[in-house]
Amino acid sequence: MKRRVRVGVAGATGAVGLEMLRVLEERSFPVEELTAMASGRGEDRSVEFAGADVRVVPLTEESLAGLDIVLFATGASVSREFVPAAAAAGAVAIDNSRAFRMDTDVPLIVPEVNPQAMVGHGGVIANPNCSTIQIALPLEVVRREAGLVRVVASTYQSVSGTGLAAIEELADQSRAVLDGEPVVSEVYPTQIAFNCLPHIDDFDEEGHTREERKMIDETRKILEMPGLGMAVTCVRVPVFRSHAVTLNVEMEHPLDPAEARAVLSAAPGIRVLDDPESVAYPTQVDAGGTDDVWVGRIRRDESVRNGLWMWVVADNLRKGAALNAVQIAELLINELPD
Numbered sequence: 001m002k003r004r005v006r007v008g009v010a011g012a013t014g015a016v017g018l019e020m021l022r023v024l025e026e027r028s029f030p031v032e033e034l035t036a037m038a039s040g041r042g043e044d045r046s047v048e049f050a051g052a053d054v055r056v057v058p059l060t061e062e063s064l065a066g067l068d069i070v071l072f073a074t075g076a077s078v079s080r081e082f083v084p085a086a087a088a089a090g091a092v093a094i095d096n097s098r099a100f101r102m103d104t105d106v107p108l109i110v111p112e113v114n115p116q117a118m119v120g121h122g123g124v125i126a127n128p129n130c131s132t133i134q135i136a137l138p139l140e141v142v143r144r145e146a147g148l149v150r151v152v153a154s155t156y157q158s159v160s161g162t163g164l165a166a167i168e169e170l171a172d173q174s175r176a177v178l179d180g181e182p183v184v185s186e187v188y189p190t191q192i193a194f195n196c197l198p199h200i201d202d203f204d205e206e207g208h209t210r211e212e213r214k215m216i217d218e219t220r221k222i223l224e225m226p227g228l229g230m231a232v233t234c235v236r237v238p239v240f241r242s243h244a245v246t247l248n249v250e251m252e253h254p255l256d257p258a259e260a261r262a263v264l265s266a267a268p269g270i271r272v273l274d275d276p277e278s279v280a281y282p283t284q285v286d287a288g289g290t291d292d293v294w295v296g297r298i299r300r301d302e303s304v305r306n307g308l309w310m311w312v313v314a315d316n317l318r319k320g321a322a323l324n325a326v327q328i329a330e331l332l333i334n335e336l337p338d
């Protein structure tokens with residue numbers, strides 16, 4: 001048993017930060033002392049951890065002093081300012097934002113896929129984008145079994161991926177539509193209730209969104225396949241929790257659906273639910289609150305020599321963010337001096 005560690009959660013009042021507190025508690029992470037940090041705006045606040053109320057303190061260089069591990073659930077600009085400060089103060093920072101993911105000296109980790117990439121980290125470790133994490137697990141299995149040639153992914157991403165304000169916006173807009181009231185959009189550029197938006201994050205000059213670029217760049221980095229052919233479309237859907245992805249893979253060698261079900265079922269972190277005749281396939285409602293990456297609708301793509309389709313669903317707040325970060329922290333405590 002390793003010693004107990006002093007843990008900080010920055011962004012502890014947000015959608016991911018609150019989930020981190022739950023995951024740390026559920027997994028009995030050896031927390032000696034918890035420091036909950038947020039913006040310092042507004043009134044005194046507290047969050048619940050292990051049956052106690054923990055006061056939320058402003059995120060500052062002083063609040064980061066003396067911590068062993070800091071989980072950052074803040075936006076990229078806040079992470080850019082404070083992640084280096086946490087590392088300089090002697091902690092290991094695990095960051096959920098996009099700020100450091102593509103830095104060559106920062107490991108980008110999915111524990112079931114590339115734990116070896118953590119070796120020699122310089123005090124900063126990045127947690128990938130939520131949709132990237134959930135496709136990385138089945139892609140690694142397919143790569144190992146049959147080699148990967150090309151990947152095409154389309155996402156169906158829930159509003160909790162945008163944070164707490166977006167969850168409220170979907171609830172408010174849904175009520176307004178059903179009551180025949182005017183719809184107000186503040187978080188999203190247009191109505192999300194009863195609608196799908198092919199628009200997540202900013203557009204670039206080629207017409208891709210940053211979310212689509214993130215999935216491509218981050219998948220290539222995690223799988224250490226810089227030349228992997230990959231095409232992605234990201235869509236926000238009016239679902240509160242969990243992301244779904246249709247994943248089409250073209251492989252070097254054949255892997256038939258039955259073999260794919262067997263190897264995916266045996267892989268850590270993956271649960272296969274795939275019997276459409278008995279209406280057994282994963283949905284976003286099923287995946288909510290669970291830790292697994294669920295895979296269903298596994299079938300041949302006959303349009304290429306070696307092709308497979310999969311439907312991949314996971315809770316974006318858990319495996320897509322908080323759980324993955326805590327799993328990275330679990331790998332870290334095995335290397336901390338006693």
Ligand SMILES: NC(=O)c1ccc[n+]([C@@H]2O[C@H](COP(=O)([O-])OP(=O)(O)OC[C@H]3O[C@@H](n4cnc5c(N)ncnc54)[C@H](OP(=O)(O)O)[C@@H]3O)[C@@H](O)[C@H]2O)c1
Binds near residue numbers: 011014128130161162
């Ligand atoms: N949601 C997801 O599924 C998901 C998945 C993967 C990665 N991420 C990433 O995780 C990060 C957090 O996302 P979220 O969805 O949890 O957002 P959120 O619900 O909006 O929460 C943001 C958190 O950041 C804090 N914060 C804002 N400004 C701050 C400042 N100046 N100093 C310190 N703390 C500040 C907020 O505290 P206050 O309460 O004080 O404002 C809040 O705790 C983002 O980088 C996001 O891209 C999210």
